[in-house]
Amino acid sequence: MKFSGFKVLKEALTGHKGWGPLWRNPDPKPSYDIIIVGGGGHGLSTAFYLAKNFGHLKVAVLEKGWLGSGNIGRNTTIIRSNYLLPGNQPFYELSMKLWENLEQETNFNSMVSQRGIFNLFHSDGQRDAYRRRGNAMMISGAGAKLVDAADLREMLPYLNFDNARFPIKGALIQPRAGTARHDGVVWGYARGADQRGVDIIQNCEVTGFRITNGQVEGVETTRGFIGAKKVGVAVAGSTGRVMEKAGMRLPIESHVLQAFVSEGLKPLIDNVITFGAGHFYISQSDKGGLVFGGDIDGYNSYAQRGNLPVVEDVLEGGMALMPMIGRARLLRNWGGIMDMSMDGSPIIDETPVSGLYLNAGWCYGGFKATPASGFCFAHLLATGRSHEVTAQMRLDRFARGYVIDEKGVGAQPNLH
Numbered sequence: 001m002k003f004s005g006f007k008v009l010k011e012a013l014t015g016h017k018g019w020g021p022l023w024r025n026p027d028p029k030p031s032y033d034i035i036i037v038g039g040g041g042h043g044l045s046t047a048f049y050l051a052k053n054f055g056h057l058k059v060a061v062l063e064k065g066w067l068g069s070g071n072i073g074r075n076t077t078i079i080r081s082n083y084l085l086p087g088n089q090p091f092y093e094l095s096m097k098l099w100e101n102l103e104q105e106t107n108f109n110s111m112v113s114q115r116g117i118f119n120l121f122h123s124d125g126q127r128d129a130y131r132r133r134g135n136a137m138m139i140s141g142a143g144a145k146l147v148d149a150a151d152l153r154e155m156l157p158y159l160n161f162d163n164a165r166f167p168i169k170g171a172l173i174q175p176r177a178g179t180a181r182h183d184g185v186v187w188g189y190a191r192g193a194d195q196r197g198v199d200i201i202q203n204c205e206v207t208g209f210r211i212t213n214g215q216v217e218g219v220e221t222t223r224g225f226i227g228a229k230k231v232g233v234a235v236a237g238s239t240g241r242v243m244e245k246a247g248m249r250l251p252i253e254s255h256v257l258q259a260f261v262s263e264g265l266k267p268l269i270d271n272v273i274t275f276g277a278g279h280f281y282i283s284q285s286d287k288g289g290l291v292f293g294g295d296i297d298g299y300n301s302y303a304q305r306g307n308l309p310v311v312e313d314v315l316e317g318g319m320a321l322m323p324m325i326g327r328a329r330l331l332r333n334w335g336g337i338m339d340m341s342m343d344g345s346p347i348i349d350e351t352p353v354s355g356l357y358l359n360a361g362w363c364y365g366g367f368k369a370t371p372a373s374g375f376c377f378a379h380l381l382a383t384g385r386s387h388e389v390t391a392q393m394r395l396d397r398f399a400r401g402y403v404i405d406e407k408g409v410g411a412q413p414n415l416h
């Protein structure tokens with residue numbers, strides 16, 4: 001089934017009887033060439049690009065719950081490639097380019113909206129740092145623009161310019177950044193992978209790995225043993241728990257991150273804004289809700305819900321930035337478990353167990369990475385070699401001292 005304007009019109013005129021399920025519901029086969037553990041955004045995009053770019057391989061995705069039940073369905077949907085370091089910038093720029101063509105590639109409306117991101121700065125030092133970041137973005141082709149407070153006031157007049165505790169001095173803008181509908185991304189990749197022969201198996205938890213003489217042979221699951229020549233793990237917040245079953249301890253902590261949405265309002269914010277004097281980011285959904293978030297809760301947890309001190313902190317950030325937000329009623333908030341690496345950058349690499357590969361350490365930024373993460377993990381799984389833009393995202397970089405310290409503040413689990 002191919003989606004098109006013509007198909008929508010035809011179904012509208014014939015009682016919507018021609019729509020089918022977006023993917024099959026197959027039973028697991030005894031073995032596969034490649035098993036992906038985790039049916040989140042990264043697992044599904046990996047399966048999609050494996051099937052699209054290396055179509056001869058037999059691939060399955062094993063998901064312990066239902067597709068979209070993890071962070072991919074819980075994030076604040078921001079996509080951007082405004083990175084500084086050579087270990088990160090080309091990767092996130094590849095992701096941005098894949099976002100720009102995603103809907104054509106998957107034939108699915110993922111509502112990719114390049115509405116632009118505004119990173120506000122509040123001091124001269126911060127402006128200089130953003131100028132440097134903007135230059136790195138321009139060199140990589142990501143595009144960037146620096147505006148002062150007078151120009152910004154014209155663009156975002158509702159921000160608190162006149163009576164602010166942290167005066168707004170301007171913003172670094174990436175016009176190509178924006179948002180995408182996160183569920184649409186899951187469904188688009190799942191449908192695209194399924195159409196190309198990938199078995200997507202839900203309600204199938206991986207409970208262990210079968211490893212003989214340092215070589216992975218398959219996975220133990222709640223639906224029995226499934227053999228595989230290679231296994232790729234992409235379980236985000238569950239990385240520590242799952243890799244422990246292969247005898248590994250990782251430089252990753254799991255933390256809760258909360259997100260918030262207000263009641264629906266008339267159109268107000270037509271881009272994404274981040275506050276530079278605290279941790280707060282906001283956009284407006286197509287339904288009208290203000291979608292916003294802030295920092296992780298700050299203690300290790302596998303609970304998909306957070307606590308009140310962070311609610312207070314996030315709402316304070318919002319009030320400092322645009323006091324009128326205090327008039328809006330909060331509709332709901334929720335939490336997801338984030339795999340925070342110790343330099344804020346991801347890991348896409350083979351592990352010391354032959355045939356066992358890891359995709360993890362996504363921190364706050366894993367949604368925007370979804371296309372490139374899958375693209376590069378598929379490349380690694382199929383060829384055994386890292387893609388050039390993930391060359392520095394190695395698992396042993398912490399031991400070797402080659403961290404990708406985007407924020408430049410050393411090892412702690414609340415970096416980007």
Ligand SMILES: Cc1cc2nc3c(=O)[nH]c(=O)nc-3n(C[C@H](O)[C@H](O)[C@H](O)COP(=O)(O)OP(=O)(O)OC[C@H]3O[C@@H](n4cnc5c(N)ncnc54)[C@H](O)[C@@H]3O)c2cc1C
Binds near residue numbers: 070071079207369
């Ligand atoms: C509140 C919040 C806001 C965020 N906002 C943004 C944002 O604006 N922009 C951005 O770029 N990023 C954002 N992120 C981060 C981003 O959502 C994550 O980094 C990214 O989604 C993680 O990758 P994933 O989609 O594969 O994870 P998930 O969707 O969590 O996928 C992992 C899957 O693995 C499955 N799994 C776990 N254990 C097993 C097992 N043993 N067997 C089988 N399956 C298993 C889980 O059920 C889950 O479905 C946010 C995250 C949160 C929580």
